[in-house]
Amino acid sequence: MEYIAHDADIAPVATLIADPTRAAMLTALLGGRALAAGELARISGVSAATASAHLARLLGGGLVDVVSQGRHRYYRLAGHEVAEVLEVLARMSARRPVRSxxxxxxxxxxxxxxxxxxxxxxxxxxxxxxxxxxxxxxxxxxxxxxxxxxxxxxxxxxxxxxxxxxxxxxxxxxxxxxxxxxxxxxxxxxxxxxxxxxxxxxxxxxxxxxxxxxxxxxxxxxxxxxxxxxxxxxx
Amino acid sequence: MEYIAHDADIAPVATLIADPTRAAMLTALLGGRALAAGELARISGVSAATASAHLARLLGGGLVDVVSQGRHRYYRLAGHEVAEVLEVLARMSARRPVRSxxxxxxxxxxxxxxxxxxxxxxxxxxxxxxxxxxxxxxxxxxxxxxxxxxxxxxxxxxxxxxxxxxxxxxxxxxxxxxxxxxxxxxxxxxxxxxxxxxxxxxxxxxxxxxxxxxxxxxxxxxxxxxxxxxxxxxx
DNA sequence: CCGACATTTCGCCCGGCGTCTAAGAGTCGT
DNA sequence: ACGACTCTTAGACGCCGGGCGAAATGTCGG
Incomplete structure (x- = not known):
């Protein structure tokens, strides 16, 4: 009789947060404001194309919402549940060493x-x-x-x-x-x-x-x- | 003036949870009991070698503790903070479809x-x-x-x-x-x-x-x- | 001291994912 | 209607990390 894990599958959500670029985006969005894709690209330090791919994944995973306004697409956290996850993780994580x-x-x-x-x-x-x-x-x-x-x-x-x-x-x-x-x-x-x-x-x-x-x-x-x-x- | 993310770095912890094998181990440990490396290998469905590598990473990341008893090494969650993270993630994650x-x-x-x-x-x-x-x-x-x-x-x-x-x-x-x-x-x-x-x-x-x-x-x-x-x- | 068992270390393969540039789709201003 | 701007898609490249088997380490029982 073998036991196989069958709980809620936490890995997919964790995977979305695990990438440093996406983590930076999510952390920025923790401010509560919706940010445009370009801003998020700049904040996380990647090209617009890369940022777009990441945002598409976050969107698919239900971690962010998007609202189109003209040629901008504003992303924001999908809800306070997402914010809670990020806060709990932040509490556990060591402070990033200050570089500059x-x-x-x-x-x-x-x-x-x-x-x-x-x-x-x-x-x-x-x-x-x-x-x-x-x-x-x-x-x-x-x-x-x-x-x-x-x-x-x-x-x-x-x-x-x-x-x-x-x-x-x-x-x-x-x-x-x-x-x-x-x-x-x-x-x-x-x-x-x-x-x-x-x-x-x-x-x-x-x-x-x-x-x-x-x-x-x-x-x-x-x-x-x-x-x-x-x-x-x-x- | 460029903004660079400098918050608590949540990606490393998320990375540790993001792997399906490690997620299965952590979820099993949510039971509160310490489990031996071999049990965790069986539960997560990988070889002992693979499990050992994962456990080493979880240990290094401070997500689990280990206590050696004879030839067994019993792993358990490092504290209730870790358990909280896992619970919050579980709450956000869709129920895994039941297969059997x-x-x-x-x-x-x-x-x-x-x-x-x-x-x-x-x-x-x-x-x-x-x-x-x-x-x-x-x-x-x-x-x-x-x-x-x-x-x-x-x-x-x-x-x-x-x-x-x-x-x-x-x-x-x-x-x-x-x-x-x-x-x-x-x-x-x-x-x-x-x-x-x-x-x-x-x-x-x-x-x-x-x-x-x-x-x-x-x-x-x-x-x-x-x-x-x-x-x-x-x- | 030796054999059985639990666990870790080592060497290797391979797939997936993050990255970029370049081009395409959509939108605004003039 | 055209160019400027924002964002997404497509294609190609590089590399990290998870997987295994085999061997080494450590521990218990006799």
Whole structure:
């Protein structure tokens, strides 16, 4: 009596992620924005033809979606399940050794504040969750009454986030900080509002976001406490 | 100004999982038990030489541990982080088409009850969590007072589980049922007790566990409600 | 000390996949 | 309608990595 593996077949999906070029593309897309094929080619450092082939495979494997706009084709992650896989893998993987000064600068930016598919991560994300907890706005994976009022005042549609099929307000382990930030439908909704309000804006490097002066003031008023990000400017 | 990916490098880990042979090995090890190199070779359907090469790579990549006992070398997953990656990937991956009758039988066994690295999964795991919730023993990712008493009576060292560095009692999305079962330190502790008591015993196929008559009686007494597993025997 | 068994190492073959250049298909602006 | 631009397809090349058998290493039992 021989046992033959017959579980869910994880190899095909892993294969799609395993190639360094595709991994770079997926990681870039983890920023949550849709990127054109050409941008992805440049980011991952291959020719347009090679990038196209990779994107076709990712598309076939259901890891990315595509939307055509004129002569551009914008690719994005197929859903937050894909983002979860990438985040879990990132958490397990050693930090890539920094090779250049520019890379070091970009790495610092990402550690400071970035989007994790559709919610805020990095030091900014971790300290936001910390302050929600300290203020008694969040406990046991849910908002408290004061938290619900606070976020509603900020402009977050909390009931709508509760209706979403994904988990409402899970803690998501941050791979740079190794502490939790806020994920799920609520994390996404808050991040959307923060970007709409211009409290954070997207940086030039994929995934990176930076706190604006407006955001600094607004958050200080909303959530008294330490700065949401370190004072030392990224040089 | 060119952007070059510099995030955590997820490709190497993905590469280790991407090979079908290694994926089969890792999936088998998800059962939580350490398996000898020879067993893993048989399970994944390759020669001992090939298996050895794969295991060396998995070892180098930190995905598995090894412990030598006599002329056997027992391999096991390096930690629950690895198990998490595999579970998340399994959740994303399509079910492998069933090819033979025996495979279908084994698949049914796994859907019924299996270990997910170190805690109970499948219909049994999902319905266990359901009943804990229904009985008011578990809410908001934590045990209630009655739940703590109940499990202590069963023989679970709850305070010890709370002290563990991993999360205490997270809900873990089941890839066959697509509903949550209990994971984390508490899930592991409960499962250990269930196996020690002989309420469940490990099946012949990796990962599979079956409810014993003792277990049926014990659980019915402990958690009144529907059967923990379906009545229809697996034929 | 020797034979049986588990595992690893070595040498070799081979297929698949990632890469590029060049050409084709589709889209926009003028 | 034409050229410029974006992206995909086609074809060819190179190489990494998985597969096996045979031999070496290590371990247990007598």
């Amino acid at each position: 000064l520019r890379q070091s600068r970009q790495a610092k930016l990402l550690e400071e504040a970035r989007t994790c598919y559709d919610h805020l991560a990095g030091r900014a994300g971790v300290s936001l969750l910390d302050r929600l907890k300290e203020g008694g706005h969040y406990a046991a994976h849910d908002l408290t009454e004061t938290g619900e009022r606070l976020l509603t005042r900020l402009g977050v549609d909390v009931p709508d986030a509760r209706r979403a099929r994904r988990r409402f307000a899970p803690e998501c382990l941050d791979w740079t900080e190794r502490r939790s930030h806020l994920g799920g439908a609520l994390g996404a909704a808050i991040t959307t509002v923060l970007l709409e309000r211009g409290w954070y804006r997207r940086g030039t490097t994929p995934r990176a976001v930076v706190l604006t002066d407006e955001g600094r003031r607004g958050l200080a008023e909303l959530l008294p406490g330490k700065e949401l990000t370190s004072h030392t400017p990224v040089t | 009758l025996r495979q279908s039988r084994q698949a049914k066994l796994l859907e019924e009850a299996r270990t997910c690295y170190d805690h109970l999964a499948g219909r049994a795991g999902v319905s266990l969590l359901d009943r804990l919730k229904e009985g008011g023993h578990y809410a908001a990712h934590d045990l209630t007072e009655t739940g703590e008493r109940l499990l202590t009576r069963l023989g679970v060292d709850v305070p010890d589980a709370r002290r563990a560095r991993r999360r205490f009692a997270p809900e873990c999305l089941d890839w066959t049922e697509r509903r949550s079962h209990l994971g984390g330190a508490l899930g592991a502790a409960i499962t250990t007790v269930l196996l020690e008591r002989g309420w469940y015993r490990r099946g012949t196929t990796p990962r599979a566990v079956v409810l014993t008559d003792e277990g049926r009686r014990g659980l019915a007494e402990l958690l009144p409600g529907k059967e923990l597993t379906s009545h229809t025997p697996v034929t």
